[in-house]
Amino acid sequence: MDVFVGIDGGGTKTRAMAVTKDGRLLVDLTAEGSNVNRYGWEPTQRSLSDLFGKIRAVLKEDEAVVSVYLGLAGIDREQERQRMNEWVRSQWPDAHVRVGHDALPALVAASGESKGIVLIAGTGSIAFGVNEAGETCRVGGWGYLIGDEGSGYDIGKRALIAIMRSYDGRGPSTLLTKKILTRYGLQDVPDLIPLVYSECYSRERMAELARVVMDAALEGDLVSSLLLADATVHLCELVEVLLRRLKFESRQIPLVVTGGLFHPGSMLTERIRARLEPEVRVVTSKHPPVVGALLLAQQQSGKIAAEEFQQLIRTLEQ
Template sequence: MLTSFKQGYYLGIDGGATKTEVFIAKESGYVLGKGRSGGSNPHNISIDKAIENIRTAIKAAIEDFEIKRAHKKLPYLYFDSACIGMAGIDTYHDKKLVSEKIKSLNKHNDYGIKKLLLVNDGVTGLKAGTDSNWGVCIVASTGCNCYGLSQKGEEAFAGDWGYIIGDQGSGFNIGRSILQQVIKEYDGRVPKTILSEVVMNYLKIKNPEEILQWVYQNNDLVMNVASLTKIITKDLIFESIELANIVNHSIMELIQDYEAVIRRLKFNPEAKIPLVLIGGLFAMKEEFCKRFINSIIDRTPNVTIKVSPQTAASGAIKIALTLDNKYSIMPESSVLFENPNL
């Protein structure tokens, strides 16, 4: 058995639909290394592939740390604690499925993790944008999720049901709706609009019949379709009523998620509810973000909104740093794994 001691390294892991991002930090929170790999949402890929992508991102973060140390090889790393926020981890079945596999992350040839906390990515997203111990986080990227945490540690989720039956406010759903509009225009079911021309130029195709081939290229349907959100600009939204309707529908879906969460947690709509907005749709789409914020304020005028410039991996680091604090309020759904040999 290894002797237990603190080495002062912590891991923050954000397991999203499109990418997995890992931060290595010291006790001060200073980030020493970063790594990325493919997505790790178990609704989109197998759990084994998700774990593989997490390992790849951890390895990349360690290599980045070594580069910053003038390429000095690191000894075996002991992480005092780690937090992983995974998209798609909402239900008891989700946690049971993932928990059996996630344990394997605690021990590796190059590193060991003493404490590993598994949470939904809404938890890490909330921490990325606020130091409050309660509030709501809306993640809107390739997928989407609305998560709420009360001051008692009670939780509520909405919208995070995967790209097939859920994720109505996500980048994937917007991309799918755009493609559906273009196909309708090509079929002659609706009049042709500027949206078809913009989409075909973006896809670099000459005929809508080539869309299916583009969608299924690289076997990454979800990311391919979600990438169509790149065409969203303020000018195009005002020029294309079809795109404006798609964007507004997505916003309303996210607002419904938000309203469902605050009702279930019995938050007073007149209170100063901390609301963190995180993900590509908020960070990179100014008009989308502006419209969403205006709609939220109409419903809950005193809400305190923070569009987080930080990624959920930074929120995961914040949580990892508090795992030794016995007074910290852990979400009901969190699962803690401990390695007794470290």
């Protein structure tokens, strides 16, 4: 029985699935992130090797992995992709193997198409596009120090800056002060300093404040509304650059929005839709990106029929 492996590796976590040709889910695993720029090559490869071992452990004698697709964050340059491709092929010498950008599985999972744009906004932010000719381009995703505008981290940082400005009398009062102090169990604004500058205060914790900003905006906080307006401009700018560079032949191409900022009911989704449609068709996915990685694995193998993949999708939805 042929087995397909799809892996979605981001900066925070990696998810791997293995399914049989008839759509039977063998394993669904989660591990730490697999961005080589963040974790380094050896730790990333150790983590992936551990996932591969767990997948092999569930295979029966009559089951064999025939295709593996990995969508990995941090693999943007051809040299990096080639290096990772060669290593993964050494782990799966008898399978079709491909390593690509982690945005492509998200696009395929949401739209069922391999052309369009995917906008990822979580802790970081990046946009990736593929046009009808197969040409690709990415914009953003340069990390929290020199990029990631409009991301959860960026919004969270700006929220804390707004609180400090308000405390100093350099900026307007904001509901964010009370909400964020309450969130952290603090009494006064200066108490934020030892927390924010401590080693345990991660980028992910900073990014979580974006949800607080959205809540405050819904309650009418002007500062929060302005922060989200700025984030919308930055995120839409990523997409607009891709539209110019890739010169899509058709209108209403799918724009898949994914990541923590685009949770159900997110006001950012509606703001982006209002700004960019009808140039694009904003799509949210009910399938995680790892499903797109599975679809890409089956496509590159040429060994599974469309109806069999639909059975796979139905299995994963259960």
